Amino acid sequence: MKLPPLIIGNLKTTIPIIQGGMGVGISGYRLAQAVANEGGIGVISTVQIGYREPDFETNTKEANIRALRKEIRKARKLSPKGIIGVNIMVAISDYEDMVKTSIEEKVDIIISGAGLPLSLPRLAVGSDVKLAPIVSSGKAASIIIRSWIKRYNRIPDAIVVEGPEAGGHLGFHLEQLKEGKEHLDDIVCDVIKTVNSLKCEKNIPVIAAGGIYTGGDIVRFLRLGASGVQMGSRFVATEECDAHINFKRAYINSRKEDIKIIKSPVGLPGRALRNKFIQEVEKNRIVPCKCYNCLKKCDPNKTPYCISEALINSVRGKIEKGLVFVGSNAYRIDKIVKVKELIGELITEAEDLYVNDKAVNLLKW
Template sequence: MRITKMLGIKYPIFQGAMAQIALAPLVGAVSNAGGLGIIASGGFSAEQLREEIQKTKEITDKPFAVNLMLMMQNISELVDVIIEEGVKIVTTGAGTPAPYMETLKKHQIAVIPVVPSVKIAKKMEALGATAVVAEGTEAGGHVGETTTMSLLPQVVDAVSIPVIAAGGIANGRGIAAAYALGAQGVQVGTRFLTTVECPTHDNFKQAVVDATDTSTIVTGRSIGGPVRSIKNKMIQAYLELENQKASRDELEKLSLGSLRKAVFDGNIEEGSVMAGQICGMCNEITTVEEMITTMFTEAEEVLDQMTHLSLVEKELI
């Protein structure tokens, strides 16, 4: 079954669950435009999640999801809220959904883990996942090591459930490429940062608009927590500490609250401007609806052109 039919959405596009950004204004706009808006619940209490879900319901009557960062200590409470509020789609990251899978499936909730490898994708399928999001290292925020182009076809070949492509997708050509590699849809984060409805400081949006293909870098590899962000004063200081073999505590002291500084205060030099490598193509501010419809119009055109493309010249006999 196609992922759009499974989830009740028009376009096979998920909005990435960007921490402190994927909130009701953006989530509701994405769902209203035909995609799947996803609330980022990381750091939320149960009541904060309930409030965000209810705010989203005020904006849209279309399907939306909640992302669970499974390293959080209050996941069981968040699961209870999701069930009570009737949310029918959950994406997961930073851990295994195994302890909650039976409960979620019992309430007919689709569970879609984000995975960085074939090994984990196969484990998620064995657990009963509805689909998986295969996310390449090009993505913004917390990342794995394998590129989308390498990871995606291997995951598609390894599992029988639908696979959603993520990492390095910001236009219709990216969507068409994902389909060529076997995906049933895409998850997009960075491009949504440059939308009118994205609830970030204008400085944050402008930093993404101004970025180029070489503007991002990964920090945190030395402590097993790689994160991709746009290079700035804070990121440079972090990298210098890493090169000096600084402890986890020293690194966390520098980065504590840095995402909030960028997202809410607009401090793009001392804050963390998480974005993917594709930010060099995110060079204009549009509405969510305009962004999604333009991407899929372009994707249809590209796929149509591909049906008439011959990769090997055939001699007439």
């Protein structure tokens, strides 16, 4: 028995998997098109996407817009029938430009977090692009849905629920993460309950994200009522991932004790490898050489380091001089595989469990 498809409006996947958007440059067109061609939703991260453009240092904003167009077009060319999305952080300074460019390039879906995307529908008026905010609580989901209905007479086409085991920036206070009382299973159920209580005119699919690693994890969240899952770290150690081989090897060589919660210049806690760079930052401030004006709330005179420079170093393979974001299960990855192989493994395991689950329920009935 096959897993149910993920249906978001008129978009329909053959597998209920969204590939997470990972920046800077970790999930570009190569990874997105590969996932889309296997029946999932491939996602390009927009944050500082123009880092390879020749004028990035002197013309950052325009370089990012130009690069985003290129990445979307390349992904679409390689996956003309696949579903291609973008991940746009609310916290970035060129948020509106990234949204408008993505819409002009006719992406299928915009996934937006790192803040509440309350203005997103205004930027998408007149387009058929699907909008999916990222939340970390039922309360956040309620605020977004109510605001969108009141201001734009629109509801989200899907909601991504990101839990505390995700990689990168996390939508939780440091104290919450230390207490360990927040669990993705509970948050997903809370968001589903919230969505149902609002009695919207159409169904809002809920997608679970953060620390999802196996086919068994996929089935667990389908059982809870989620319509699909979003996975990031699993796709890093693939041949098609856009990162340097050294970045992928950092995942493969990592140990559980290497994965730590760090303080990011964004003002949010984040999950990353405690490598040489992080150890140095813990001791001394690394004064930025320049400001890329990448984040709305970053003060270059106070920031402990330049997050753009740190992430660009990592994606280029300079791991010991860069920030390596990882999910909580990254240490379990032990080899680099093709996207097709990874998805095949996940779906085979999930479908075996899904069949058994259905059989047990039929016997109970």
